[in-house]
Amino acid sequence: MKFENNYAFAKAQDEKDPLSSFRNRFYIPVDSDNNELIYLCGNSLGCQPKSVASYIEQELNDWADLGVEGHFDAENPWMPYHEKLAKPMADIVGAKPSEVVIMNTLTTNLHLMMVSFYNPTPDRHKIIIESDAFPSDKYAVESQIRQRGYDPSDSLLLWQPRAGEELCRLEDLEALVNEHGDSVALLLIGNTNYYSGQFYPVKEITALGHKNGSKVGFDLAHGVGNIMPDLHDNGPDFAVWCTYKYLNSGPGSLGGCFVHERHHKDKNIQRFTGWWGQNKDTRFNMRKGFDPIPTAEGWQLSNPPILSMAAVRASLDIFAEAGMKNIRAKSEKLTGYLEFLINDLNNDDIKIITPSDPKQRGCQLSIQVKNADRSLHDKLTKAGVISDWREPDVIRVAPAPLYNSYEDVFEMVERLKKILKYN
Structure with a gap:
């Protein structure tokens, strides 16, 4: 043009x-x-979105009229409410509905994903992030490294622009991976940098990490809803994001999480667990051992906050239409x-x-x-x-x-x- x-x-x-x-x-x-x-x-x-008020009001009315029975009898029953969000959210990030769940908030989800996908050993314990990653990501990574008994000064590697430049070059990330080789356990990249606005290529970075035997994850906070990461086809192990920026769900609203389907049925994968990740058929038995749902839902901890989810749903309906x-x-x-x-x-x-x-x-x-x-x-x-x-x-x-x-x-x-x- x-x-x-x-x-x-x-x-x-x-x-x-x-x-x-x-x-x-x-x-x-x-x-x-x-x-x-x-x-x-x-x-x-x-x-x-102007529709948010009516979406939330519907749940407030059902809560007032039905009380606990709203979990099953509300206009939009609360028990499976989060499931309504999977398809429209998956369409935005380029995933299968089974690979996506709306839950918690961004940094909480990042910690949960690192429990599963950062498994350091004495030989492979390093994490690569971009040098100007959003502070919350850096804090989360440093704390995870310390929690596992390692030192960020040794285990945290920074992908940074060259002297006199503002943007990161993919070839420099490749050189960093090659330099540290088998000691790199995880590439965790911000996808779209909060400061520079640079979009880092999901496909190429994922391929680079996996070729090295590393796990790969992305923080899509500044990308979701405005770029198309095609997460399923591009194949990172996980991704996390918030919904209050381009997804318009309100201040401090819920986050989203992607876990590639190749991990769904791995019952040996490490994770922090909660009852909303339990097999739906036995969730209310109460005395069964943990049997994770074989989708991204298996990483859920608690039953979802419906009022916040109503705001998310209002925005996702607009995205689906547009x-x-x-x-x-x-x-x-x-x-x-x-x-x-x-x-x-x-x-x-x-x-x-x-x-x-x-x-x-x-x-x-x-x-x-x-x-x-x-x-x-x-x-x-x-x-x-x-x-x-x-x-x-x-x-x-x-x-x-x-x-x-x-x-x-x-x-x-x-x-x-x-x-x-x-x-």
Whole structure:
């Protein structure tokens, strides 16, 4: 597509956008005068679907009217409620429904997965993560290493950009794996980096790890709902994610988990267990030994929080209607337009560090600010543009295809242009 730097072009793109009507399905945050803000922060917290209230209200009403019998007699019975989420979630991440479960929160699920897939030995105990992984991932990995009796200074390896560069190169990860060889137990990669916006290739990284005899897992927190990881076909051992960013399920909402089907029937695999992972036929017998469900559900611990799941279900129903291929196609165009407009500013004080190849990024573009002190971001916020700031010098901007428009992107850059002019 050939982009143009004018309002008429942006408006024309919105008029022919097949997903444009989905914007009306979300509440867009407003300012004190009730004017819609330009909300470009779906990488931190997605906008609320207007349907969420009715989905939750249904469960509140059934709880009030039925009490405990709602587990079986509610409009959407609570006992199998989580099963309703498996298919739409699997379609988003490219998995089989049996490989996906919505449960817990992201870092809890990461710990659970590491119990199963990080099995260190004196000869093979190292974990590779990207050097600028999201802090929670780094904390979780370090604690798992210590819990198993090893030292992160020896067992934690960092895949990092070359000197003077912002992005990680796949060939450097390959060199790191080859250098440490059989001592690498796990590759745990953030999939889409929270800071740079770089999308790391799932297929190639999985193949690299498995060739080395290592397990491979991904944190999809900043990728799920905006990139297509094709988890089943690409074959990582596990993946985890949250649902409150691009999946719009509300602050602190539930996480998701993928376990490849090749692991489902392995009853010898180590795991932390709870009664909701128990064979459904004997779950209420209460006195049976643990017999895991032979799907990703076998990693569940407790019965699910229905009110939170109702919010997840409301958003997943919208995703199912819109279709991930359509969402991804619009995302590439939106970020492409944003990139074009930012570059057209020709301002030496800012640059985009996210890869220019749309196949190597998700919804987010990371704008690096020269001599940064956060003031540019604060002025942008005051001008009615909601993005976010990450130390030391990046403004993260994430146009979400379901509710952001080309006009949003155009207007954001127009306001940025005025700020830079008078800065």
